[in-house]
Amino acid sequence: MSQPLIEVQDLAKTFDVSPPWLNRVLERKPHQFVHAVDGLSFSIERGRTLALVGESGCGKSTVARLLVGLYGPSRGSVSFDGADLGKTLASSGAQALRRRMQMIFQDPYASLNPRWQVQQIVAEPLLEHGLLKRGQALQDRVDELLHTVGLSAADRLKFPHQFSGGQRQRISIARALATEPEFLVCDEPTSALDVSVQAQVLNIMKDLQRSRALTYLFISHNLAVVRHVSDQVGVMYLGRLVELADKAELFARPRHPYTRMLLDAIPDIGMSGRSRTPVQGEVPNPLNPPSGCSFHPRCPHANVRCQTERPQMLELKGVRVACHAVQEGRI
Structure with missing residues (x-):
């Protein structure tokens, strides 16, 4: 097998969310930290899509x-095409690496400069990286990029407010494609769009992946979208991966109780009559996460071990899962 384009090892990100120094002194409060991402390990092969799913606040956008x-x-570390990302970005090769990876942001209403015409927005990466003068x-390159995402050459003279949400997200995709990247990070790119427009944008992204051999990290909380675009699915809970599997395997045979709850929350259009367990409770306060398995307060299969010992990510029949109940055969 060829080397994966992206390799992540024990990745963690902690934010200091403490009150100002004077408040801490007067109120005698310690520093407060949020472990937004806590020990993630995964890889993405070239030309494939890994989707990360989970409830709001689980750390998906931080990973992006x-x-x-x-x-x-x-x-931890992130490797891109075999080279350490942090070291490369701190070296003379930073600009070349930036051309090879781009990001599509969640909100098409906030990620485009309202004072710029579309031609300025799409041309900015080309000028910044010195690809064209x-x-x-x-102008021809901007027209070509707009045509690629289903917009016309005449649209380059318009401003973002003259477009719908779906059209704005197409402009964001055109801007991301300007440097001909190999890797695109898509942070919930369709969550602000209507369902019919979501389908159009997702189909464009799938077509672009096939024609340009793009590699995607796709972040979403919509499992229907994930089922449409992904090759592999990683389920996150409170900053940690709890399950990582191929799409077909995860949707057909979910292992982790949290994954099962997420799938049971999808409306059963076919009225199959299968038993369903809706998602119970709420995500705990990330400033004070539960001991042991962070999902145990909401888990119907939790026991004493779950309350005290953090489960490790182990591979079982081709699926990586972090759950004592699964590893012990209790579910």
Whole structure:
């Protein structure tokens, strides 16, 4: 097998969310830390899509920013094409690496400069990386990129407010494709869009992946979207991966109780009559996470070991899962 394009080992990110120094002194409060990402390990092969799913606040977007270098890790490493990401970004090869990875942000209404025309927005990466200079060649390239995502050349003279949400996200995709990247991080790119528009944007992304051999990290809380675009699925809970499996395997035979609850929350359109366990309770306060397995307060299979010992990610029949109940054969 060829070397994966992305390799993540024991990745962690901790944020200091303490009150100001004077408040801590007067109120005698200690420092407070949030472990937004806590020990993730995974890899993404070239031309494939890994989707990360989980409830809001589980650390998905933090992972996205770590993988493109917007955040530095507190622990662990990210390798891109066999080279350490942090070391490369701190060297003379940083700009070349930036061209090879891009990010599509969640909110198409906030990620585009409202004062710029579309041609300025899409042309910015080309000018920033010195790929083209201002002139007819740049305009032709912008027109080509807009055509790639289903927009017309005339749209380059418009401003973002003149477009719908789906059209704005297409502009974001065109901007991300400008440097001809190999790796795209998609941070919930369709969550702000209507369902019919979501399908159009997702189909564009799938077509682009096939034609350009793109590698995706796709972040979403919508399992229907994940089922459509992913090859592998990683389920996150409170900063940790609890299950990682091929898409077909995960949807057909989910192992972790949290994965089962997420799948049971999907409306049963076919009215199959199968038993369903809706997601119970709420995500604990990340400032004070539970001991042992962080899911145990909501888990119907938890026992004393789950309350005291953190489960390790182990591989069982081709699926990586972190659950004592699964590893002991209790479910």
